[in-house]
Amino acid sequence: MRDAHFSKRFEWNAPANALARLVARKQAEGIALNDLTRSNPTRVGLDYPTAAILAALASPAAMTYRPDPRGLATARQAIAAYYAAQGICVSADALYLTASTSEAYAMLFKLLADPADEVLIPVPGYPLLGYLARFEGVSAVAYPCRWDPHQGWSIDLEVLEALITPRTRAVVVISPNNPTGAYAGPAALAALDRIARRHGLALIVDEVFADYPAPATPAAQTRSALADAGALTFVLNGFSKMLALPQVKLGWIAVGGHTDLVRSSGSRLETLLDFYLSPGTPVQHAAPSLLALRRIIQAQVHSRLAANRRLLQQMVGAVSHCRLLPCEGGWYAVLEIDDALGDEARVLRLLERHNTLVHPGLFYDFNREGVVVLSLLPPPETFRAGIDHLIAMDGDAPEGY
Numbered sequence: 001m002r003d004a005h006f007s008k009r010f011e012w013n014a015p016a017n018a019l020a021r022l023v024a025r026k027q028a029e030g031i032a033l034n035d036l037t038r039s040n041p042t043r044v045g046l047d048y049p050t051a052a053i054l055a056a057l058a059s060p061a062a063m064t065y066r067p068d069p070r071g072l073a074t075a076r077q078a079i080a081a082y083y084a085a086q087g088i089c090v091s092a093d094a095l096y097l098t099a100s101t102s103e104a105y106a107m108l109f110k111l112l113a114d115p116a117d118e119v120l121i122p123v124p125g126y127p128l129l130g131y132l133a134r135f136e137g138v139s140a141v142a143y144p145c146r147w148d149p150h151q152g153w154s155i156d157l158e159v160l161e162a163l164i165t166p167r168t169r170a171v172v173v174i175s176p177n178n179p180t181g182a183y184a185g186p187a188a189l190a191a192l193d194r195i196a197r198r199h200g201l202a203l204i205v206d207e208v209f210a211d212y213p214a215p216a217t218p219a220a221q222t223r224s225a226l227a228d229a230g231a232l233t234f235v236l237n238g239f240s241k242m243l244a245l246p247q248v249k250l251g252w253i254a255v256g257g258h259t260d261l262v263r264s265s266g267s268r269l270e271t272l273l274d275f276y277l278s279p280g281t282p283v284q285h286a287a288p289s290l291l292a293l294r295r296i297i298q299a300q301v302h303s304r305l306a307a308n309r310r311l312l313q314q315m316v317g318a319v320s321h322c323r324l325l326p327c328e329g330g331w332y333a334v335l336e337i338d339d340a341l342g343d344e345a346r347v348l349r350l351l352e353r354h355n356t357l358v359h360p361g362l363f364y365d366f367n368r369e370g371v372v373v374l375s376l377l378p379p380p381e382t383f384r385a386g387i388d389h390l391i392a393m394d395g396d397a398p399e400g401y
């Protein structure tokens with residue numbers, strides 16, 4: 001029921017969350033869980049170059065406040081150099097710093113959409129995106145990403161285009177997607193660019209997991225949408241995933257596309273960001289040194305992802321009722337499971353009986369049962385124990401859990 005004090009932004013039909021209640025109960029009982037949903041990289045035992053990170057954040061220059069709505073030039077230049085190293089030319093003037101990618105979404109929805117306008121978002125996809133839109137008074141309309149055993153994941157472009165209405169302002173693409181791991185790839189990006197130009201829409205391309213391709217993914221598939229932007233394109237990224245440092249709080253928006261559009265959106269973005277000036281000065285001064293640590297940090301994450309992926313392939317390959325969907329990148333794995341349990345009953349039983357936590361596919365809006373989503377970041381011993389329970393669990397229809 002609506003509380004008259006508060007805005008309608010908080011009124012959504014959240015299903016009663018039995019899983020969250022059970023997690024809270026287990027935690028209150030002091031039970032250690034095999035948490036295969038953990039994707040906070042700072043809590044999975046990675047070996048960070050701590051001294052170098054902390055030294056970078058301790059620059060004396062951070063004692064002076066010289067706000068710039070776009071963010072400090074030195075930070076933007078370092079980010080431009082990150083793209084230049086991939087052969088992509090982005091001017092530091094087309095980069096806008098935010099405190100996080102989530103904040104970047106909020107800024108872009110304010111920039112592009114009036115209340116009740118629409119943005120198209122991928123499903124399955126990042127569960128918080130719909131809420132981020134809602135908090136800006138914008139309506140998120142889901143477009144389907146489809147799985148085919150022969151062709152892998154693809155965006156259903158026909159359906160996407162059919163969903164465009166006069167109120168549609170932007171198409172959000174997540175590349176690689178969370179949790180499917182599918183990169184949009186050059187062909188899909190070119191088609192989306194054509195659709196966006198045809199309908200006068202902006203593209204928002206979230207590349208937060210772009211630096212985490214699986215070993216077999218061709219480099220061409222992972223190329224940033226900035227490389228060939230014709231439509232007004234906003235590419236999002238940040239240190240949360242790129243450097244596995246969600247707590248340092250730096251994200252950015254890189255603007256691409258036709259020069260006039262880049263210019264006119266830039267002046268508006270600058271005005272908008274000037275009202276908030278969110279990114280902290282210490283992290284902005286630290287940005288060049290932190291980016292220089294990228295390879296060291298990413299090597300840690302890559303080796304964790306690869307070890308858990310290998311383990312998962314072996315363990316799932318040894319049973320006939322589970323399949324691991326191939327994935328091109330990112331931090332997650334999607335498993336298909338044939339059993340008599342529904343998705344919710346499966347995750348509840350796994351937690352109740354085996355103290356193992358996974359996400360049901362419905363959490364990511366998979367439109368079918370039999371899907372489990374796992375983070376590939378947990379320590380391998382936790383991961384192995386959890387998968388052991390998952391694949392050995394009694395999958396008979398539930399009577400209680």
Ligand SMILES: Cc1ncc(COP(=O)(O)O)c(C=O)c1O
Pocket residue numbers: 100101102103126174177178206208238239240241246251
């Ligand atoms: C696809 C995607 N985009 C954005 C974010 C949020 O990133 P940030 O921590 O920079 O807000 C996440 C977080 O998990 C994500 O999965």
